[in-house]
Amino acid sequence: MSQIFKQSANAWSKASIFALVFTLLALGWAVMVLQRSDFVTSANQFIAQPVQFSHQHHVGGIGIDCRYCHTSVEVAASAGIPPTKTCINCHSQIWSDSPYLEPVRASFRNDTPLEWVRVHDLPDFVYFNHSIHVAKGVGCETCHGQVDKMPLMLQKASLQMEWCLECHRNPEQFVRPRSEVFTMGYQPASSQAEIGPALVKEYNIAGSSNLTNCSVCHR
Amino acid sequence: MRSSASIRRAALVLAAVAVLAGCRQDMHDTPRYEPFEASTFFADGRASRAYPIGTVARGQLRADDHLYTGRVNGEFAETFPFAVSHAEMARGQQRYNVYCAPCHGQIGDGNGMVVQRGLRQAATYHQDRLRGERIGYFYDVITNGFGAMQGYAEQVPVRDRWLIAAYIRALQLSQHAPLEAVRPGDRPRLDQTPEEQLAPPPTAATGH
Numbered sequence: 136m137s138q139i140f141k142q143s144a145n146a147w148s149k150a151s152i153f154a155l156v157f158t159l160l161a162l163g164w165a166v167m168v169l170q171r172s173d174f175v176t177s178a179n180q181f182i183a184q185p186v187q188f189s190h191q192h193h194v195g196g197i198g199i200d201c202r203y204c205h206t207s208v209e210v211a212a213s214a215g216i217p218p219t220k221t222c223i224n225c226h227s228q229i230w231s232d233s234p235y236l237e238p239v240r241a242s243f244r245n246d247t248p249l250e251w252v253r254v255h256d257l258p259d260f261v262y263f264n265h266s267i268h269v270a271k272g273v274g275c276e277t278c279h280g281q282v283d284k285m286p287l288m289l290q291k292a293s294l295q296m297e298w299c300l301e302c303h304r305n306p307e308q309f310v311r312p313r314s315e316v317f318t319m320g321y322q323p324a325s326s327q328a329e330i331g332p333a334l335v336k337e338y339n340i341a342g343s344s345n346l347t348n349c350s351v352c353h354r
Numbered sequence: 355m356r357s358s359a360s361i362r363r364a365a366l367v368l369a370a371v372a373v374l375a376g377c378r379q380d381m382h383d384t385p386r387y388e389p390f391e392a393s394t395f396f397a398d399g400r401a402s403r404a405y406p407i408g409t410v411a412r413g414q415l416r417a418d419d420h421l422y423t424g425r426v427n428g429e430f431a432e433t434f435p436f437a438v439s440h441a442e443m444a445r446g447q448q449r450y451n452v453y454c455a456p457c458h459g460q461i462g463d464g465n466g467m468v469v470q471r472g473l474r475q476a477a478t479y480h481q482d483r484l485r486g487e488r489i490g491y492f493y494d495v496i497t498n499g500f501g502a503m504q505g506y507a508e509q510v511p512v513r514d515r516w517l518i519a520a521y522i523r524a525l526q527l528s529q530h531a532p533l534e535a536v537r538p539g540d541r542p543r544l545d546q547t548p549e550e551q552l553a554p555p556p557t558a559a560t561g562h
Binding site: 198200212213215218220223248250 | 467
């Protein structure tokens with residue numbers, strides 16, 4: 136009776152143990168990557184809006200400050216989305232017969248709100264507040280990216296817990312002077328390693344042991 | 355034999371159910387409204403409600419005419435309803451640059467960026483009529499608008515409107531100051547080029 140397994144089977148069996156471990160690792164890695172991918176976090180995806188509102192035109196081109204439209208960002212949890220009246224301040228005259236703006240005019244005429252589609256949406260079990268971040272020198276740009284280069288709004292960050300924590304553990308790597316919070320394309324005056332810790336001290340920013348406490352964000 | 359196999363299968367199904375249960379989205383989207391969310395409950399479809407007409411929220415009674423309307427006995431006020439500190443003046447400047455400068459320009463000449471893109475010329479503050487205008491009038495224009503300009507009551511809170519009015523006064527002075535208002539030591543600098551003016555004044559170099 137001949138052998139069932141040839142000599143070479145020894146090598147194969149060793150290789151297959153290897154292959155099994157490797158496959159499991161690769162699978163684990165694939166899941167990790169998928170978890171953080173834009174597909175799951177819905178970052179970097181354009182979302183159709185009732186009006187093609189362009190931050191590139193209004194912020195980059197005309198230089199309107201974020202607060203002109205997002206009026207509550209310094210004082211409340213929500214940044215606020217401008218009411219139609221805010222658009223009418225200018226568009227009662229500018230591009231006042233552009234077809235792109237017909238939904239805006241109809242909304243103003245009929246007193247019906249424009250239905251913007253949310254771009255950023257945290258799960259409801261997470262508590263987020265804009266005002267504290269603005270007050271402590273975290274720039275819009277740090278979380279939302281270069282808004283002045285966006286013809287349509289995009290979510291730039293993953294908004295996952297590890298993203299929040301990366302900053303809550305080391306705020307000194309991200310904070311900027313309060314006067315620069317609304318600036319796009321900000322460059323620190325000297326290296327961040329120098330001014331970061333100084334600002335954390337000046338603004339009295341809580342230590343990482345406080346900021347990573349679960350009840351800060353899950354309350 | 356058979357029963358233990360089915361127990362095993364049942365256990366497997368249970369485990370799968372337990373794992374998949376984690377995929378429910380209930381907690382991601384709880385039945386509460388977020389700011390500005392659409393609502394099917396209210397006829398106008400808005401979850402963020404306006405006050406019912408004719409009601410006054412606690413602490414929001416607007417009894418102080420001077421502060422809230424810019425008028426005293428029906429006439430535009432000549433004075434501020436509160437004392438404006440230097441720090442508040444700086445806030446007025448900042449608010450002006452956010453809400454007014456897009457049209458009126460940073461120095462108030464009415465040539466802001468939006469005017470350059472085709473909006474009707476916004477008024478310049480540097481005209482005799484507006485220099486002579488009472489402070490309450492500026493408050494009123496910000497609140498209710500004027501001609502082609504819409505009001506800014508929704509965007510700018512009451513106190514900030516007064517601070518912006520104060521800053522407009524400062525702007526008017528900056529473009530229309532008599533020579534006597536400049537300290538004698540600084541007067542030679544008026545003839546300098548902008549580059550020379552930006553260089554630190556000689557007094558700073560000697561430490562006085």
